[in-house]
Amino acid sequence: MSIETTHLGVILIIAIMALVTLATRWGGPFLMSFVTINPRVESFINTMASSVLIAILTPMAFTGDLGAKLALATTAILMLVLHKPLPAIAGGILAAAATRYFL
Amino acid sequence: MTTSPATYRLDPAQVRAEFLRLLPISLFVVAFGAAFGLAAVQKGIVPLEGTLMSVLVFAGASQFAALELWGDQVALLPLIAITFAINSRHLLMGASLYPMLRQMPTAQRYGILLVLTDANWAVAAQDYQNGRRNLEVILGGGVVLWMAWLIGTLLGVYFGGLLQDPKSLGLDMVLGCFLLSMALGGRKNPRVIVAWIVAGTAAMMAYWWLPPHTHVVVGALAGGAVGFFWLEHKSDEH
Numbered sequence: 001m002s003i004e005t006t007h008l009g010v011i012l013i014i015a016i017m018a019l020v021t022l023a024t025r026w027g028g029p030f031l032m033s034f035v036t037i038n039p040r041v042e043s044f045i046n047t048m049a050s051s052v053l054i055a056i057l058t059p060m061a062f063t064g065d066l067g068a069k070l071a072l073a074t075t076a077i078l079m080l081v082l083h084k085p086l087p088a089i090a091g092g093i094l095a096a097a098a099t100r101y102f103l
Numbered sequence: 104m105t106t107s108p109a110t111y112r113l114d115p116a117q118v119r120a121e122f123l124r125l126l127p128i129s130l131f132v133v134a135f136g137a138a139f140g141l142a143a144v145q146k147g148i149v150p151l152e153g154t155l156m157s158v159l160v161f162a163g164a165s166q167f168a169a170l171e172l173w174g175d176q177v178a179l180l181p182l183i184a185i186t187f188a189i190n191s192r193h194l195l196m197g198a199s200l201y202p203m204l205r206q207m208p209t210a211q212r213y214g215i216l217l218v219l220t221d222a223n224w225a226v227a228a229q230d231y232q233n234g235r236r237n238l239e240v241i242l243g244g245g246v247v248l249w250m251a252w253l254i255g256t257l258l259g260v261y262f263g264g265l266l267q268d269p270k271s272l273g274l275d276m277v278l279g280c281f282l283l284s285m286a287l288g289g290r291k292n293p294r295v296i297v298a299w300i301v302a303g304t305a306a307m308m309a310y311w312w313l314p315p316h317t318h319v320v321v322g323a324l325a326g327g328a329v330g331f332f333w334l335e336h337k338s339d340e341h
Binding site for chain 1: 127128131147148149152155156159160161162165166169173174175176177178179180182183186187190191192193194195196197198199200201202204205212213216217219221225228231232270271272273274275276277279280281282283284285286287288289294295298299301302303305306307310318319320321322323324325326327328329330331333334335
């Protein structure tokens with residue numbers, strides 16, 4: 001099944017995307033409301049929380065270009081040294097831009 | 104029930120403070136919104152439609168992916184499947200906030216989740232790891248990020264030529280560097296490190312061998328499993 005990209009069709013496409021995305025935003029807490037929170041469940045969701053970040057970042061680091069890899073490496077080093085996110089992020093972006101400019 | 108249902112009251116001053124806290128990072132989001140707006144009009148989407156998509160969907164990666172499907176027609180099932188797969192990480196993000204969210208009235212709980220996205224969630228999750236309850240950043244930070252995404256999209260659909268190549272400026276790495284700084288700012292102990300290694304390994308295996316866009320959920324659940332089986336010591340002591 002397909003939707004034609006007429007004006008009305010595009011509105012329908014947007015509505016469908018919005019509803020699916022809303023379901024993902026609401027679905028987690030909704031499903032959790034049926035789960036009894038015990039220490040084991042709490043440990044699961046706490047560990048899962050930082051694992052989400054790692055799962056997003058690992059493919060970026062593995063499959064990104066040299067600029068992407070150096071950006072992440074720079075951010076990691078600055079964050080571990082300075083413990084301040086903003087300079088770490090700025091350094092990472094600068095590293096990506098510089099790498100792509102010079103190489 | 105392990106705890107009595109204490110109440111979580113959003114502090115308006117704190118909401119404003121979190122709005123300002125994420126203001127710097129939202130400036131980069133403007134650049135990405137502009138890149139999306141430009142890409143949308145290049146696909147033949149009219150400015151108003153592109154803007155409406157950013158207002159209502161507010162999930163950049165899935166919006167870019169929808170453009171990949173664009174033509175005279177858009178296939179419905181792939182559209183739904185891809186949107187769901189890319190945004191399914193929200194399920195886990197929302198679930199991870201549940202210990203705090205459940206202490207809040209239902210309408211407020213689902214209200215603030217309207218603007219749940221990677222960056223404001225990452226701050227809330229990091230604060231929670233460090234022992235601070237911060238749902239204000241979901242609302243305040245979410246609103247500033249949503250506004251930035253909207254403003255960026257408007258700039259892109261009307262003045263797209265301004266930002267032809269965000270990658271050359273390193274702007275494609277903003278979210279990655281931001282999320283990495285959040286991960287490294289949280290608590291680190293052997294249990295967390297093992298979970299990260301498991302999560303990263305599982306994510307890469309899913310990235311290579313499973314259907315596209317499943318790696319985030321697979322990796323996160325694998326990392327969570329480490330926490331499920333390996334509890335922190337203080338919970339074992341009694």
